[in-house]
Each structure stands twice: as structure tokens, then as C-alpha cells.
Amino acid sequence: EAAVTQSPRNKVAVTGGKVTLSCNQTNNHNNMYWYRQDTGHGLRLIHYSYGAGSTEKGDIPDGYKASRPSQENFSLILELATPSQTSVYFCASGDLRDWGGPTYEQYFGPGTRLTVL
């Protein structure tokens, strides 16, 4: 069973403070993703990574940085948190596998609820 964990699960931060969200996966997947989920917007991609040392910008990268120091770990960093970054953040890992045609599944962590006051 795929395993993606996130920490912390809940976080309250002050405006202008630095926030680091951590993600760990034991699936040995190459690809990892950070999403935020807000009502009415579904899942929006912030940053992603193809492997250790790589980070790529997603659709909404402004105000966020990412770090992938190893295959297992992927962090999301908010250097100067703002109230507009209050959201639920999901980390996911994924890789390509065949089932008679190429398929692709992303496995999600339990999410981190971030509140910026």
C-alpha cells in the first residue's frame, strides 16, 4: 500500500512568518507534488519534482518554494506567509505503471490544514 505522510497536520502561523510543510513517501516514486485545495477551486498544483534535487513550478508557485533533498522527502516553504495562503495542502507521489495501457496514479497524503492569521 502506498504511503505518503505529511507534517504537521495542522498549523497556525502569523502573517510574515516562515512556514515549512513536510512530506515523506515510502513508495520509491520519482514524482512528488504539492497541491492546495480551496472550496470551488479543486486541486491546484503549486510545485512538483521529478526526483531528488529537482523542483518545478506548477500553476500557482508565487509565494511558495519547494525542496526535494531526497527521493523520500519533499518540502513546501512559505517564506513570508500571508492570510491568502490559508488552505489545505496536499502532498502526493506518483509514478508510471502499466496495466495493459499506460496508467498513472497519484497517492495523496492526509493533508495539512494551514491557517495564517
Add this chain to the structure above:
Amino acid sequence: QQQVRQSPQSLTVWEGETTILNCSYEDSTFDYFPWYRQFPGKSPALLIAISLVSNKKEDGRFTIFFNKREKKLSLHITDSQPGDSATYFCAASEGNYQLIWGSGTKLIIKP
């Protein structure tokens, strides 16, 4: 911008009825279309998926119908149960390991 659209935004169905959730896309390069389900307070998880080579994919009570010409998909849930109440996301991929997500349909099944 690549887009995946879902309708309706929310839907209430009686237990035992068939639920139909709709999805459409614009980019002709998409070739893989998964549906994810998210229960309240939980994370999304893959429910069922279809690729461009198929017109239909079944898994128990869940079936994807795919109209490639019109770039439309629908997810049918037969004999809908209260336990099916969740938000359903349609997504699309063009093989680059990224998923383009729809905004979801919130489904409530009333007993």
C-alpha cells in the same frame, strides 16, 4: 490554458438511483482520464480511470463513458448508496506525469 470542466458542481440523488457526473476537456493531447474520489475530511484517491483507446471502463457499480469526438466523459454510479457521498474529481493527463484537475462535483446520496 488547459482546462478540465465538471458539472454539476453539486448533486443530490436518492439511494438506489443512478448518478451521472459529467466532465469535458479542451486539449486534444490528453490521453488518460482518471476519476478521483474524496470523502469529507480525507484525501483524494483514485477511483477509476480510462485511456484514449477505450470508450468505456467498468469497475463494479462505477462506469466511465467516453465520447472522444465531443471530448466528454461521464461517470455513472448505479444503485447509488449513501456511502458514495463524496466529492468526485475528473482529471486529465497527456503523459507527462501531471494531472489537470477539474473543480469537482459534490455528491450527496439521500437514504
